[in-house]
Amino acid sequence: MPAHMENVDVPTNLAWHYSSAAGLQGIIATHSLRATSAAYMNDANELRTGVAALKKAYEREKPNLTDEEQALVESAGMLRDSAVFSTFLVSASKEHDLLTLWRYYGTDHVAYSIGFDRNVPLMPREQVGGENHPSPPPGYDYVEWDEVDGHRFRATPDPDYLGVLGGQWRDVTYVDRDGDDSHTEYIRNYVARRQSAEGRKKFWVDFGSIADSPINLEKDSGFADECEVRILMDLNPHWKFVKFRESRFGLVPYIELSTSVDADSQGFVPDGVPSHLPIQHIMVGPTANPEAAKLALRLFLDNAGYGDVQIGSSEIPFR
Template sequence: MAEHIKLAEALEWQFRNEVDKQVRKTHESGQTLYHYTSLQSLMGMVETNNLWMSKGNFLNDSSELVYFSNVLKSVISKMKIQNETELWRLFIRELKLSMNRFLKKIEESGFEVYIFSMSHSQDSLALWYNYAKGEGYNLGFYVEDLLKKTSVFPDESNVVHGLVVYDRQEQELVLMNFLIETFKLVTQYEVEEVKKALPAHFFSVIATCAIFFKDPAFQSEEEYRIAYMNTSGETQPEARFRAQNGVIIPYIAVDFEERLPISHITIGPKNNIDIAKRGMEHYLNSKGYNMQEISISKSVAALRY
């Protein structure tokens, strides 16, 4: 029996370790990721030296919830064992209850998660249309410099970043690995302590997988997400609000204090104004950016209306 450390603490450590292995990916030095956005949002972030993380309304999308629920059900069915113990039955029961609590929380009050989405694709027609209406811009960020700022949050452990997983087999394998490692750990503890510790742990696992699993139909997005989720109920950054496409978007701001780690800017395919590039160069220069370190180009994607 493991008495040297409480189960809740052991599960927290194990969860962070598994996130590092299963979700986060190691980036090559100097790699750039791209954030598609409007000119208004681009200027807002540059003016304030803030990164804007929008509230993740995707979790209110019933189709995405149904998709993840099916992934979880499939994994549970594949994890059945011949000689079920009382602990195993408790484990599966708590897992199902945690999923139900997660769905209820979203239905009643919404799950508080804020996301900054980027892509490996510098010039994607689908992303131009979906996120910038073809006439916006995308900001290329130095990944390493961007991820260093996760420490600005009140609880850095609430920040998870990594590639979105689109392959169904890989999704099931990631989730199964989370659960198998959890079960191995809880077998070392008394049943009553397991009952108390599993709900919070399962909620973290479910929330993380729901954020980073998407239907294979979206694979062309090649999305990389930085997500801040408050599962502990502790104080979180104050939400702000901005207008976008006629609706109000809640967001939180990550303050870089100085300039954002921008490496490249691409001008959307619908923007045919010749002075767009010169205007952007002059604007960034006026904000103190070194234009020897930032390249600006026009999209070559063919966009017809």
């Protein structure tokens, strides 16, 4: 057996994205990983758990806060629900051989876990070039203006402004859905920072929960066995990056995450051929014939230019 066919020590600190064979083929063929709008995840509470827990912790802590402190919290973005529809999410695991995920993605077929280098950020792939919407809908260019001290300034944001937040793999924190001491401490620390800033007459910007804010990395402790890591991304303009696929929900928005030598300076992967993904290892899930499955996987990767990717197979018995 060739050296790159043998089971080798599995690298640590990889993000393992579980997938069907069709999903693996798509990832390799397009050199991209799909991140889907969080509003269309299988978990209906995706990106809502952290804020919901924070709200419950606040209700318990509220009697211990002064009226001034309550006003600071209630006017803050911290209790505002995340923008689930416009935040894009892709999930993986810290574990490469999890029965729970093999069952979910394998059903009656062989599944795969794809090990991504967590140190390499992924960036959104440009789908439409240019700096302005090529066919803006009615009202897209509407602008409101304000005037302060005789100076006129734009009060509505430029809908075509380019902004990308996120792209790094982050560990998920598993929490009690009713909130715990960490949420109470979060609230107390927020109040202290706000009061300190106001006391020193410092300008305070409150963005709330965006991209991979810690609160968006919280998930119900009932899912702890998944050992999840995730990439969260907020971006603009959507016309430049967002694609759509079919699902039982109808049309589902998603973006393609990839890498490119030109991406670092722009924050996105320019339209064209992206670089190969930072995949280091791929595991074949439980199967009656793991050696045949590895042979096919090896040939597939070699033909696609991923010949340096190591492969292995699950140690979980096939049933």
